[in-house]
Amino acid sequence: MARTWIVPVVAALVLLMLPLGLSPYLQETVVKIAVYAIFALSLELLVGVTGLVSLGHAAFLGIGAYVTVLASGDAGGPIAKIAPLAVLAAAAYALFVGALSLRTKGVYFIMVTLAFAQMAYFVFHDTRIAGGSDGLFLYAKPTLGALNLDDKQHLYYAVIGTLIATYALLALLMRSRFGHALAGIRVNEQRMRAAGFNTYGYKLAAFVFSGALAGLAGFLLAVKDGAVNPELLSWHESGAVLLMLILGGIGSLRGAVIGAIAFTLLKELFQLESLLGPLASHWQMTLGFTIIAFVALLPKGLIGLRARLAGVKHG
Amino acid sequence: MDLPTFLVQCLNAVQYGLLLFLVASGLTLIFGIMGVINLAHGSFYMIGAYMAFVLAPYFGDWFVTRLIVGVLLAALFGFVLEWVFFSFLYQREHLQQVLMTYALILVFEEARSLLVGNDVHGVQPPPWLTGGFQLGELMSYPWYRVFASVACIVVALALYFVVNRTRLGMMIRAGASNRDMARGLGLDIKLLYRVVFAGGVALAALAGMIAAPLSSVYPGMGGSVLIICFVVVVIGGIGSITGALIASLLVGFVDTFGKVFFAEYSGIGVYLLMAIILVWRPEGLMKRAY
Amino acid sequence: MAEPNALLRASGLTRRFGGLTAVNEVSLDLHVGEVHAVIGTNGAGKSTLINMLSGEMPASSGRIELDGHDIGTWSQPKRARAGVGRSYQRTTIFPSFSVLENCRLSAQAALPRAWAVWESAQRCAQSLAFARAALDSAGLTDDAARPAGLLSHGGQRQLEIAMCLALRPRVLLLDEPLAGMGAEETGRMLALLAELKRSHAVLLVEHDMDAVFRIADRITVMVNGTVIASDLPERIRTNHDVQVAYLGEGH
Numbered sequence: 001m002a003r004t005w006i007v008p009v010v011a012a013l014v015l016l017m018l019p020l021g022l023s024p025y026l027q028e029t030v031v032k033i034a035v036y037a038i039f040a041l042s043l044e045l046l047v048g049v050t051g052l053v054s055l056g057h058a059a060f061l062g063i064g065a066y067v068t069v070l071a072s073g074d075a076g077g078p079i080a081k082i083a084p085l086a087v088l089a090a091a092a093y094a095l096f097v098g099a100l101s102l103r104t105k106g107v108y109f110i111m112v113t114l115a116f117a118q119m120a121y122f123v124f125h126d127t128r129i130a131g132g133s134d135g136l137f138l139y140a141k142p143t144l145g146a147l148n149l150d151d152k153q154h155l156y157y158a159v160i161g162t163l164i165a166t167y168a169l170l171a172l173l174m175r176s177r178f179g180h181a182l183a184g185i186r187v188n189e190q191r192m193r194a195a196g197f198n199t200y201g202y203k204l205a206a207f208v209f210s211g212a213l214a215g216l217a218g219f220l221l222a223v224k225d226g227a228v229n230p231e232l233l234s235w236h237e238s239g240a241v242l243l244m245l246i247l248g249g250i251g252s253l254r255g256a257v258i259g260a261i262a263f264t265l266l267k268e269l270f271q272l273e274s275l276l277g278p279l280a281s282h283w284q285m286t287l288g289f290t291i292i293a294f295v296a297l298l299p300k301g302l303i304g305l306r307a308r309l310a311g312v313k314h315g
Numbered sequence: 316m317d318l319p320t321f322l323v324q325c326l327n328a329v330q331y332g333l334l335l336f337l338v339a340s341g342l343t344l345i346f347g348i349m350g351v352i353n354l355a356h357g358s359f360y361m362i363g364a365y366m367a368f369v370l371a372p373y374f375g376d377w378f379v380t381r382l383i384v385g386v387l388l389a390a391l392f393g394f395v396l397e398w399v400f401f402s403f404l405y406q407r408e409h410l411q412q413v414l415m416t417y418a419l420i421l422v423f424e425e426a427r428s429l430l431v432g433n434d435v436h437g438v439q440p441p442p443w444l445t446g447g448f449q450l451g452e453l454m455s456y457p458w459y460r461v462f463a464s465v466a467c468i469v470v471a472l473a474l475y476f477v478v479n480r481t482r483l484g485m486m487i488r489a490g491a492s493n494r495d496m497a498r499g500l501g502l503d504i505k506l507l508y509r510v511v512f513a514g515g516v517a518l519a520a521l522a523g524m525i526a527a528p529l530s531s532v533y534p535g536m537g538g539s540v541l542i543i544c545f546v547v548v549v550i551g552g553i554g555s556i557t558g559a560l561i562a563s564l565l566v567g568f569v570d571t572f573g574k575v576f577f578a579e580y581s582g583i584g585v586y587l588l589m590a591i592i593l594v595w596r597p598e599g600l601m602k603r604a605y
Numbered sequence: 606m607a608e609p610n611a612l613l614r615a616s617g618l619t620r621r622f623g624g625l626t627a628v629n630e631v632s633l634d635l636h637v638g639e640v641h642a643v644i645g646t647n648g649a650g651k652s653t654l655i656n657m658l659s660g661e662m663p664a665s666s667g668r669i670e671l672d673g674h675d676i677g678t679w680s681q682p683k684r685a686r687a688g689v690g691r692s693y694q695r696t697t698i699f700p701s702f703s704v705l706e707n708c709r710l711s712a713q714a715a716l717p718r719a720w721a722v723w724e725s726a727q728r729c730a731q732s733l734a735f736a737r738a739a740l741d742s743a744g745l746t747d748d749a750a751r752p753a754g755l756l757s758h759g760g761q762r763q764l765e766i767a768m769c770l771a772l773r774p775r776v777l778l779l780d781e782p783l784a785g786m787g788a789e790e791t792g793r794m795l796a797l798l799a800e801l802k803r804s805h806a807v808l809l810v811e812h813d814m815d816a817v818f819r820i821a822d823r824i825t826v827m828v829n830g831t832v833i834a835s836d837l838p839e840r841i842r843t844n845h846d847v848q849v850a851y852l853g854e855g856h
Contacts, residue, residue: 047410053409053410053413055413100590100593100594101593103593103594103597104549104593104597104598106409107346107352107409107553108549108553108597110352110409110413111352111545111546111548111549112545112549112589112593114542114545115542115545115546115549115586115589116586116590118542118586119582119583119586119587122582122583122586123580123582123583125582126579126580126581126582127579127580128579235538235542239414239417242410242413242414242417243414243417246410246411246414250410282425282428282429284421284422284424284425285421285422285425285426285429287418287421288418288419288420288421288422288425289418289422290418291414291415291417291418291421292415292418292419292422295411295414295415295418296403296415299411
């Protein structure tokens with residue numbers, strides 16, 4: 001049991017000490033990956049733990065991001081006010097979407113979550129609530145006492161700290177009774193109902209919590225980029241985060257983080273002209289073929305690959 | 316709103332709904348019979364539209380011929396695609412199907428970008444379908460839109476006829492309700508699936524070809540139609556062609572009149588409609604027709 | 606008739622699917638201390654009946670009472686928490702969890718404070734206690750740590766029952782628990798059922814006639830959704846209608 005803690009703890013320590021050795025550009029890359037790792041972790045709770053495949057998770061990321069900008073206005077504001085607002089807004093939409101979409105199952109559920117994300121996309125893209133297709137700028141980043149998120153170092157520690165806290169919180173959740181119930185629902189919902197569990201309630205709770213975490217990632221994303229645009233809520237974004245999960249391996253928190261790293265690196269890689277020449281500008285095609293190969297050959301993701309190699313060594 | 320405007324909007328709603336029906340019926344057939352959720356279905360619509368653009372110079376005024384050739388090409392494409400790609404997806408879990416077909420969208424979009432570029436293109440309706448007829452003093456309704464609606468109705472009737480009155484349709488319905496038994500009865504399930512898939516692709520591509528002069532041809536068109544189709548299928552019930560028809564028309568009306576009355580908020584209208592259906596009848600308006 | 610009050614009483618249960626009546630005006634009582642078996646040919650409506658009793662399927666008409674309370678509108682989880690346990694014909698255990706965890710999870714629903722997420726599930730004393738008790742009753746204590754998927758078929762069917770027991774139910778609705786079992790496993794399961802019936806009201810849907818006649822205190826026979834006989838086993842054996850239904854005319 002103690003062994004499963006070693007890798008994450010070491011990784012956390014390494015991350016905390018990185019700024020001492022890494023260039024600012026690389027630090028920024030780490031921050032970007034970390035924000036997406038939080039986003040991926042939030043979806044892991046839904047897909048990996050509870051077994052609910054949502055194709056509309058980007059909506060909560062985007063709502064968190066937009067509310068951050070809208071709540072900051074021209075003068076900025078305290079983190080203590082803006083971050084909770086972003087998270088609550090995302091959670092509220094998750095409550096609406098979850099309550100309705102959980103009335104369906106399987107393929108219907110996938111389609112409905114996608115549709116509701118598209119609805120949110122249209123609100124931000126078409127209406128005057130928020131700058132339309134150009135998006136909005138964050139003029140003043142939130143602060144909390146001495147913590148000023150405009151400062152790259154402060155932002156680094158804030159994001160890494162949030163990632164560590166999210167990981168720890170989800171690990172705690174997974175080993176709790178609530179987490180075990182979610183796992184049971186994933187494996188056999190009928191049996192859980194026969195055992196007296198109100199499965200709709202559990203699933204809805206997971207959905208809302210998941211959305212709230214995604215909203216938190218959205219807050220960090222808005223602060224990091226200093227701007228938001230409607231494409232944050234697009235289904236490409238929702239597809240990307242699902243990809244991260246399958247790249248890393250569904251069913252573990254580590255998989256979500258590894259997947260976020262792998263996806264970001266692959267995306268950078270495929271756009272390198274030095275590597276792929278003329279194909280670099282059509283990197284989505286390379287990504288597409290990679291995904292197909294991946295799902296066909298490595299359905300358990302990179303984590304599954306490691307297990308397979310370990311098996312080969314012993315076998 | 317005066318009567319001619321109201322009539323025009325109704326006609327627009329019906330025409331939009333019918334085009335949606337063509338795409339959605341393909342989607343719901345493929346899911347209902349093969350159990351595959353196909354995110355790339357919207358891409359077939361886009362491919363159809365771009366085909367209309369690409370084939371136009373070769374066919375001049377022979378519009379209907381162009382349509383027929385396009386449909387046949389699309390069906391052939393679908394046949395091959397099922398053979399080399401989709402047939403491997405049937406046994407996989409939904410998440411994998413979602414990701415594989417999402418990857419396919421990426422491939423199709425980039426392929427289109429490589430072959431035809433990313434520009435927006437217009438496609439002209441044939442000369443014999445330009446202009447319109449008068450409705451009241453100020454309004455005229457384009458003949459091409461009438462053609463579009465009529466073409467869709469013809470296809471819908473043909474679809475109804477094939478599914479309900481032919482041997483092929485019987486095989487489709489048998490394959491849908493009980494695969495193993497149908498196989499036991501000697502149906503070549505693999506070939507059947509391939510034909511159904513090709514049909515679904517052809518339907519979507521035909522819709523794209525017909526829509527090209529109306530909505531122009533642009534890169535994101537596959538994505539937007541796909542999501543609306545999902546809404547149609549959720550409202551109408553998976554596997555039900557009748558449900559898809561009713562839902563498509565409903566969506567057509569909500570969207571068209573939404574644009575008239577609610578302007579910038581119109582985009583969310585169809586999703587609110589879906590939300591209402593989910594509260595009232597989560598399994599869709601019609602359960603499976605077979 | 607001076608009968609003690611039934612723990613679970615179904616009156617006039619009917620289920621229609623469009624034009625088809627799958628279950629037609631079925632009434633039966635379940636008493637503590639009694640195994641009430643329901644037998645019938647395929648398509649007789651036994652599965653539909655048990656689904657209506659457990660709450661998975663709403664009845665088209667009829668009444669279901671638990672201890673005198675009308676539970677017809679209660680959802681399945683609610684009935685389960687009230688003491689109506691159910692086992693399934695196709696095994697619905699959690700193969701990747703340990704045998705103990707399978708039962709512990711089944712016991713968890715009845716416990717309060719599901720929201721206390723800082724508490725580890727594995728250290729939840731109450732659910733563990735109920736789980737171990739259930740495993741004891743089912744004779745699976747030695748297998749507690751094994752992954753459930755590795756149990757023999759008979760073992761998995763026993764686990765199916767144990768998960769039912771972890772809920773501490775008063776009523777047991779058992780759907781073909783003997784499915785796929787050999788002679789020795791059947792004997793063990795019947796011994797378990799004999800033990801269980803002392804403190805539970807048991808409904809047993811089964812196909813294995815020998816087993817039914819060995820264990821049942823009361824047998825209800827269904828054909829095409831309707832009850833054609835409901836009586837003591839000896840009288841069912843000699844009942845003319847039952848013989849006709851099972852063996853055809855001319856007996």
